[in-house]
Structures are given as structure tokens and as C-alpha cells.
């Protein structure tokens with residue numbers, strides 16, 4: 214880095230800052246005058262809101278680096294329209310007062326070359342520069358790193374700035390990775406909106422990061438089409454969503470819905486718990502066939518003719534004619550609710566024809582009125598009654614005969630018994646639903662009518678979804694695309710996917726390609742080597758992850774007194790910067806928390822995010838998707854024994870560590886780990 218080069222960069226930085234300040238003033242001015250220039254109140258309000266949020270985003274901008282990279286193009290043919298140009302690339306576009314772009318958005322087409330150009334495939338680029346910034350405020354430019362691609366220079370993952378970013382001690386919520394997206398990640402981030410894809414990636418390979426950046430990219434590319442309810446991000450639990458919630462806003466995207474699957478399906482949380490056996494049956498794909506049968510069992514032979522009095526005479530549809538209409542609508546295989554309205558329309562059309570045969574020409578109002586006539590509604594209620602999902606499921610789970618006729622040949626008698634309620638509620642209104650019931654209710658609702666869909670859904674930890682939960686997402690993306698993120702080796706639910714093709718079929722995208730990410734950015738090599746020892750026991754055809762990190766520390770210690778050992782390990786961890794998690798199976802948590810508090814350590818429990826407490830005591834079941842700078846895993850054998858897929862759970866837990874991992878055990882380690890001691 215030459216001194217004059219650096220001085221030039223400081224001059225440009227001052228120019229970019231001034232331009233941003235101008236953009237901010239200009240945006241504020243437009244907020245002030247927006248009301249007057251807009252034609253009507255609605256437009257004024259919308260415009261005002263837009264400008265206000267734009268001004269707010271800009272105002273927050275000076276806190277983050279204005280750009281992270283620079284591309285220089287040569288004069289060769291592959292430079293195309295960028296011949297001899299130079300571009301700065303940042304989180305957002307910055308233009309000067311004359312409208313001249315100073316910084317290009319990382320999502321613009323030309324920015325792809327920043328991430329993908331290599332010495333072998335230069336794509337017209339002669340030099341790539343990465344900028345380093347201080348981490349404290351106000352941010353200062355600290356230096357840069359050049360790759361002269363035209364001279365065969367290429368740093369790849371050896372980049373000093375990439376290494377610093379990856380090894381940075383973790384504190385607070387997840388951050389974006391725009392400055393250091395890797396070529397294979399960028400291919401996934403910039404996949405077309407219409408392309409569904411599945412990313413199988415080991416722990417810390419950047420799946421979540423890729424999914425969030427893809428959402429931001431798609432919103433930039435298709436702003437209008439995706440502006441309202443266009444994109445949904447689905448994560449495994451609220452703690453995970455809190456952890457990732459700041460990434461999209463930092464990229465300027467504040468309108469993306471981020472929910473757990475259960476929140477997608479239902480407004481109120483589950484209030485009942487199933488037995489393991491019942492949950493297994495309820496989450497099974499065969500339940501879709503049971504529910505379909507249960508729904509359409511409501512379609513019945515008409516009870517008799519329809520007679521509608523009109524003035525001095527009666528219009529009449531005979532039972533046979535009516536039965537034919539019912540059969541035809543049934544054969545059309547439309548959603549149940551649509552079928553009911555179609556039957557109503559057909560009845561009205563028959564009545565209309567009769568009236569016309571008498572020389573009358575009924576108007577629209579008459580047709581609407583006749584469609585609601587008591588005789589018509591009674592016939593509909595008899596042959597195609599309205600269904601409420603909660604009512605139907607209550608009947609199904611309360612009444613063995615109804616269940617038997619819906620499940621005959623699909624579920625065994627034993628399976629039917631397992632899901633039947635022992636103590637049925639008095640009415641469906643007081644029924645308490647479990648997480649699995651939510652998927653069943655959603656399936657029924659989906660049989661009645663199509664739910665509102667999204668143009669694109671990003672599903673994280675997708676290996677854990679049950680077939681019935683997958684179907685709920687398939688319904689919501691029937692006319693859209695999916696980014697499916699997951700790791701078969703991290704599957705911990707009893708119904709976790711054994712392979713991707715079957716899971717993708719349940720998700721309604723059987724042809725989505727499966728792409729693999731195998732380079733790990735979170736977990737240091739030594740820690741990953743330990744975790745990878747579990748792979749043979751995980752029943753998952755997932756490739757091992759390689760780490761780009763050679764730093765980090767792993768300590769495995771026998772500890773007869775787990776409380777004391779945990780306090781000591783936390784004490785050591787507090788000597789370093791970064792977040793700390795103590796992770797154990799549920800029964801140990803209370804004791805460990807007491808031991809830590811007695812020692813004067815204030816801790817966050819699961820669900821608490823007090824920023825001044827650096828230590829979190831976390832049940833193994835809630836560690837998924839999270840990361841902490843220093844992780845202390847207590848009694849791994851307990852974690853393995855706590856659940857059928859306990860070994861997979863341990864694999865998840867061991868791979869949460871960014872810098873250091875302590876494993877404390879009073880009993881022998883699980884066999885696959887023991888060999889390393």
C-alpha cells in the first residue's frame with residue numbers, strides 16, 4: 214500500500230462522505246416538502262413515509278463503512294461497457310449532487326465481478342481492492358489490500374481482511390457478510406428469482422448468511438414485485454430469529470417478514486404437547502390423505518329438490534339434477550371452499566334459466582339474492598356444508614369412528630389410537646392445539662382454500678421440518694420459489710430428512726438442485742475435527758466440512774465437579790473478548806446457573822438478551838443456528854442420551870464455537886469422541 218495511494222483514498226472517502234451528507238439533506242428536504250408536491254393525501258402519506266424511512270436509513274449510514282471494495286477494469290474485450298472504469302462497491306449506492314454514482318450497490322450486476330473475478334477468469338477486471346475499516350466509531354479507513362488479477366495475484370481465503378473478519382470475536386447479533394462473500398456463495402446469492410435451490414452445508418459454511426443475502430439481492434432486483442409480502446424468511450426458533458434479525462435491516466431491507474414455521478401457521482402459540490408417538494403420526498405425510506378424505510367426506514347426496522318461491526310460482530331443481538351438479542363440481546377437484554361457491558353458482562344458473570324460460574330476464578341483484586335464499590343455502594349446507602378446520606380436527610381426534618373412516622387403509626388401528634384424544638374438549642372452541650396440530654389445521658385450511666403465497670421463501674434448518682410442515686410451505690410458495698437451507702447431519706427432530714430429494718418433494722420443489730457448501734467460516738479446524746468424528750454416527754449422507762480457520766482452541770477436560778469446572782471455564786473465557794455460552798442438557802441447567810450466579814457471574818437464560826451479560830446458559834435444544842465466541846459444553850453424554858437423535862444434537866452443539874470450545878465431563882465421553890482424549 215503506497216502512501217500516495219492511501220492519500221488518494223482518503224480524498225475519495227471525504228468526497229463520498231460529503232455526497233452522503235448531501236443525499237441526507239436532500240432526503241430531509243423532500244420529507245419536508247413531500248406533502249406539498251404530492252397530488253392527493255394518500256400519495257403524500259405514502260411518499261412521506263417512504264422518504265422518512267429513506268432519510269432515517271441514510272442518517273444511520275455514517276456509522277458503517279461507506280464501501281468495502283473497488284474494482285478496476287482494463288481495456289480488454291471482456292471489460293465490455295466497463296472498459297477502463299473503476300468502481301467503489303458498498304452496502305448502498307451513493308451519488309453526488311450531479312447524480313454521478315460514487316459508490317455502487319453490492320447487488321448491482323457489475324458488483325458480481327467483485328466477488329467472482331479470479332486470476333484465471335478475470336472478467337475484464339485488472340485489480341481488486343479490499344478496504345479495511347476500524348471497528349470502533351467513528352469508523353476510519355485503516356488500509357487496503359490489492360489483488361492485481363492481471364498479474365496473476367489472487368488471495369482467495371488467504372486475504373488478511375477476510376481472515377480478520379472471520380476471526381473477529383463475536384458479540385451481539387449476526388452481521389452481514391457483503392464485504393467478503395465467497396465466489397461459491399455469491400453464485401447462490403444471485404440465483405434468479407424463479408430458481409428454487411437447496412443448499413446442503415455443514416456447520417458454519419454460511420447457509421444462513423447466503424439465504425439472507427439472497428433475500429436482500431432479490432428485493433433489490435425485483436423491488437416492485439416483492440415490495441409487499443413478497444419475501445418470507447423462516448427460522449427454527451425465536452432466539453435464532455432474534456440473532457439474525459439485524460442482518461436484513463443493515464442491508465437496507467426492513468420489510469421482510471421473519472418468522473418461525475409455527476408463527477407462519479398460527480397466530481397463537483401451541484398450548485398442548487403431543488406424546489412422541491402421536492407427534493410422529495401427526496407429522497407423517499400420510500395425514501394429508503387422511504385429512505383430504507375427512508374434508509371431502511362432507512360432500513353428500515342432496516337431501517331432496519330445491520324449491521324457491523318467486524312471486525306466484527316456484528322454481529325447482531330436482532334431486533337428481535342437483536346430485537349431478539354436486540358430482541360434477543366434486544370431479545373438478547377444486548379447493549373445498551371454492552367447490553361450495555361453484556355449486557352455489559351452478560344452482561343459481563339453473564334457477565336463472567328457468568326464470569328466463571318464463572320470459573323474464575333477472576338482473577344481477579336478483580341473482581345475488583337468490584344465491585343467498587334460504588332454500589339454496591339449506592341445500593348447500595346439506596350437500597356441501599361449510600367446514601371450519603378447528604371443528605373438523607376436533608371431531609377427528611375426538612371421535613374414533615370419524616377418524617377410522619378417514620384413516621382406513623392409511624393409518625393402522627394402533628396409529629389411530631395414538632393420535633385420538635384421551636379427554637376430548639367440550640367444543641372445538643376450547644381445544645388446545647399442539648405444534649403438530651397446527652400443521653394439520655393448516656392442511657385442512659389449505660384443502661378449503663389456497664393460502665396467500667409469497668414470491669420467495671427462505672427456509673433455514675429445513676432438514677428438521679416434518680413432511681406436513683413442508684407441505685404448509687409448499688402451499689405458500691406454489692407460485693413462487695424457495696431457498697432451502699439445511700444440513701442433514703444437524704437433523705434433530707424424529708422426522709428429520711434423510712435425504713434432500715424427498716424433503717424437496719414435500720416442499721413442492723422436487724426439481725430444485727442441491728448445491729453443497731463445505732468450507733466452514735465459523736468453527737476453527739481443531740474444533741471441527743472433533744465434531745466431524747461424530748459424522749459416522751449421524752445417519753446422514755452429508756460431506757465433512759473443512760475449516761478455513763487455523764486459529765482457535767479446543768480443551769476437553771474430565772471434571773468431577775461440573776459446577777466448579779464450569780465456573781472456572783467461564784472465568785477463563787471472561788478474560789477474552791466476545792460472547793460466551795454454557796450449553797448442556799436440560800436437567801443440568803439449573804445447577805449450572807446457580808453455580809455461576811453464586812460465583813458472581815450474571816447470566817442470560819434462553820430467551821433473555823441482556824446485552825451487558827456476556828454469558829448465556831443455553832439448553833442444547835435451543836443452540837441450533839446460533840454462534841458464540843466461546844462455548845462450554847457440559848457433560849456431552851447427557852446431551853446424547855436426552856433424545857433419539859442426541860448424537861446429531863451434540864454435533865450441533867459442538868459446532869457453535871467461533872474461537873474456543875471447552876468440553877467438560879464427569880462421566881465418560883460418547884464413544885465416537887472418546888478416541889481424541
Ligand SMILES: Nc1ncnc2c1ncn2[C@@H]1O[C@H](COP(=O)(O)OP(=O)(O)OP(=O)(O)O)[C@@H](O)[C@H]1O
Pocket residue numbers: 378379388389390393394395398414415416417418419420421422423700703734735837838839840868
Ligand atoms: N464469506 C464469509 N465471510 C465472512 N464471514 C462469513 C462468510 N460466510 C460465513 N461467514 C460467517 O460464518 C459464520 C457462520 O455462518 P452461518 O451462520 O451463515 O452458517 P450456517 O451454515 O448457517 O451454520 P449452521 O448450520 O452451523 O447454523 C457467521 O458468523 C458468518 O457471518
